[in-house]
Amino acid sequence: MPSPTDTIAAPATPTGTSAVALVRVSGPACLELGPAIFRETLEPREATHLPYHDQAGEIVDDVLVTYFAEPRSYTGEHVLEISTHGNPAIIQLVLDDLFKRGCRAADPGEFTRRAFLNGNLDLSQAEAVMDLIHARSARAIAAANQQLRGSLGQHMAKITDELLLGLARVEAYIDFPEEDLPTEDRRIVAELLDSVLRGTKRLLATHRYGDMLRDGIKTVILGEPNAGKSSLMNALLGRDRALVSDQPGTTRDYLEEAVMVGPHWLRLIDTAGLNPDPGEIERQGIAKTFERVAEADLVLLVFDVTRPTPPLPGELRGRLNPEHTRILLNKVDLLERSAAKAVAPEGFKSLEISALTETGLTDLEAEIVAWADALGPTNQNDQIAVNARHADALRRAIEGLESALTHLGANGPTELMASDLRSTLEALGEISGRIDNEEVLDRLFSTFCIGK
Ligand SMILES: Nc1nc2c(ncn2[C@@H]2O[C@H](COP(=O)(O)OP(=O)(O)O)[C@@H](O)[C@H]2O)c(=O)[nH]1
Ligand SMILES: [Mg+2]
DSSP, X not given: OOOTTSOEEEXXXXXXXXXXEEEEEESTTHHHHHHHHHSSOOOBTOOEEEEEEOTXXXXXXXXXXXXXXXXXXXXXXXXXXXXXXXXHHHHHHHHHHHHHTTOEEOOTTHHHHHHHHTTSSOHHHHHHHHHHHHOOSHHHHHHHHHHHTTHHHHHHHHHHHHXXXXXXXXXXXXXXXXXXXXXXXXXXXXXXXXXXXXXXXXXXXXXXXXXXXXXXXEEEEEESTTSSHHHHHHHHHTSOOSOOOXXXXXXXXXXXXXXXXXXXXXXXXXXXXXXXXXXXXXXXXXXXXXXXXXXXXEEEEEEETTSOOOOOOHXXXXXXXXXXXXXXXXXXXXXXXXXXXXXXXXXXXXXXXXXXXXXXXXXXXXXXXXXXXXXSOSSTTSXXXXXXXXXXXXXXXXXXXXXXXXXXXTTXXXXXXXXXXXXXXXXXXXXXXXXXXXXXHHHHHHTSOTTO
């Protein structure tokens, strides 16, 4: 178990040649390390340009050092941030020297873990730090920023307060097991729990959007051989990634590429064509296509507009939901010479495009952004999008609430209700992190980067 009295050090920037690189040091020893290395007193929060002297007195580099005095630092401890020239060999010399002077190499996420343990961040904010580092789109950055400012924590506090009111009413009767909860109290508790349940479910519903922000929008391009799937993939990517050919059946496996569409990022997946009469290898490709469709957030079903509407394989019909499917009537550039034949199935939104001339692609991108945004928060200032860990806690909270409401409805024993509500509180508490379970913290912070 790492001790908070250790002073930890780690590079905060990736290895490689760059203009500058940053070494971070946190812990009580920073107080003496500053004057020892830089040979002068460092004023807190003042970036100072000074030579770095190693223990032997050699100058390692001219650096920019900033000292943060506890508790006004990221970790809440004394911190040194040392910006060196961006050379991995310099960083190594600085780290070796810091280790000789008694510092220890920081574990992944240990700086943020200390910030959490010192009360500078709650757990949902600590996770937001990681989200912010890994965010790949404007929307993901916005959501991470709001969570970092404590939006989820505040939301949880509101819900938890309401729940505490309900629990207090129930607990008042625990000492009188013979007495039922008076009708008036039952009504009040039921209202409180209903409201908490609604709020909890609303939060859980943001998980899908949260996943799309964190992992990208899984977008599967689907259609018959030669419909123009690979051409569409290339057009959206802005480069030739997928093989395009007038011979059907060229894409047998699937291809995945990340692409930015406005403020969102898509994981665009080009698939094998839905050939109604496939050969053996094609058949395997089509099986993979179905797997991708099952995991997809969004399906772009491409029809060649000049050909009759193709039949959909039975396995697909049930899975394609108009809400997350768009029909793309491709090759509209050929319509001057032939009449449109393919039509979108009833109830599905369709767009006319040409992957070749790029007609309609801007509209398609706008449609994708509108679709994704509609799944997100209605109020951009309330950008909550929970992650898998939050969702798990919310599901347990919902179970507890539903069970308490069942007991309440059946006029059951108050102890059972109280116990349900206490486990609900515990589950909700995990989100912003009233966690003293070392294992959970170890698991969570181990996914962080070193130096963060
Ligand atoms: N005229 C025209 N041809 C297209 C369009 N999209 C694709 N094609 C052509 O249709 C053929 C099949 O395209 P491809 O992207 O390989 O289809 P896939 O089998 O669905 O991946 C190629 O010859 C493409 O050049 C389009 O919008 N207009
Ligand atoms: Mg193809």
